[in-house]
Amino acid sequence: MIFGAAVVINRNPVASALSLVMSFLGLAALFMSLNACFIGIIQVLVYAGAVMVLFLFIVMLLDVRAEKGRQINWLTSTAGLAVALILLGEILSVVGHFEIAHKAFPPLPGSTVDDVRNIGVVLFRNYNLPFQIVGVLVLVATIGVVLLSKREPR
Amino acid sequence: MITLGDYLIVSGILFAIGFAGVMLRRNLIIILMSLELMLNAANLSLVAFSRFRVDSTGLPNYNAQVFVFFIITVAAAEVAVGLAILVALYRARQTTDVKDISSLKF
Numbered sequence: 001m002i003f004g005a006a007v008v009i010n011r012n013p014v015a016s017a018l019s020l021v022m023s024f025l026g027l028a029a030l031f032m033s034l035n036a037c038f039i040g041i042i043q044v045l046v047y048a049g050a051v052m053v054l055f056l057f058i059v060m061l062l063d064v065r066a067e068k069g070r071q072i073n074w075l076t077s078t079a080g081l082a083v084a085l086i087l088l089g090e091i092l093s094v095v096g097h098f099e100i101a102h103k104a105f106p107p108l109p110g111s112t113v114d115d116v117r118n119i120g121v122v123l124f125r126n127y128n129l130p131f132q133i134v135g136v137l138v139l140v141a142t143i144g145v146v147l148l149s150k151r152e153p154r
Numbered sequence: 155m156i157t158l159g160d161y162l163i164v165s166g167i168l169f170a171i172g173f174a175g176v177m178l179r180r181n182l183i184i185i186l187m188s189l190e191l192m193l194n195a196a197n198l199s200l201v202a203f204s205r206f207r208v209d210s211t212g213l214p215n216y217n218a219q220v221f222v223f224f225i226i227t228v229a230a231a232e233v234a235v236g237l238a239i240l241v242a243l244y245r246a247r248q249t250t251d252v253k254d255i256s257s258l259k260f
Contacts, residue, residue: 080177086191091166
C-alpha cells in the first residue's frame with residue numbers, strides 16, 4: 001500500500017514522473033478496492049494517461065537535467081522536512097484519536113456494478129450547476145493554455 | 155480487517171510526501187507533480203469516507219465521488235495551465251529552477 005512512499009525521493013525528473021505513474025496506478029487500485037470503480041477508471045485515464053503524458057512531454061521538451069552538482073541548502077531542507085514530518089505526525093495523531101477510524105467498513109448490500117449510472121444521476125440531478133461551471137472552467141483553461149503557449153509575433 | 159483509519163493513514167502519508175516534495179524540491183515540474191500527489195491524497199480520503207458512509211439504499215454515498223470527479227477535472231485543468239506557464243517561463247528565462255526565478259524577491 002505504501003509503495004508511493006518512494007515517489008518524490010528520485011532526483012531524476014523522468015524517473016520521478018514514472019514513479020508518479022506507478023503511484024497513481026496504486027491509488028486507482030485502492031479506489032477499486034473501495035468499490036469506486038468509476039473513480040478508479042477515471043484516475044487511470046486522466047492521471048496515468050493524460051496528465052503524465054503531459055508531464056513527460058514537458059520534461060522532454062524542456063530537456064531537464066537531473067539536479068546534480070547543486071549544493072543543497074541544509075538549513076532550508078531540514079526546515080522543510082521538519083514541517084512535513086510535523087504535518088504527518090499531526091495527521092497520524094488525529095486519525096489515531098478518531099473513534100470511527102477504528103471501525104471496519106460496513107458491508108455493502110447494494111451492487112455497485114452500475115456505478116456510472118448512480119454517479120451520473122447524482123451529478124446531473126444535484127450538482128448540475130457546478131458541473132456546468134466546471135465546463136466553463138475547462139473551456140477557459142483551454143483558451144488560456146493556447147494563448148500562453150503561443151509565441152507573440154514580433 | 156481493514157478499517158477506515160488505514161486508508162486515512164495512507165492518505166495522510168501521501169499528503170505529507172507531496173508536501174515534503176513541494177517544500178524540498180527545486181525543480182518546478184517536480185513541484186507540480188507533488189501538488190498532484192497531494193490532491194490525490196485528498197481524493198483517497200474522500201472515497202474512503204464515501205465507502206464508509208453507506209446510506210439506506212445500501213449504496214455508498216455518491217456525493218463524495220462526485221466531488222472527487224470535480225477535483226480530478228479541476229486538477230487536470232490546473233496542470234495544463236501550470237505547465238503552459240512553465241513553458242512560457244522556460245522560454246523567457248531558460249530555467250525551471252525556483253532558485254533562479256527571484257525577480258519578486260525583496
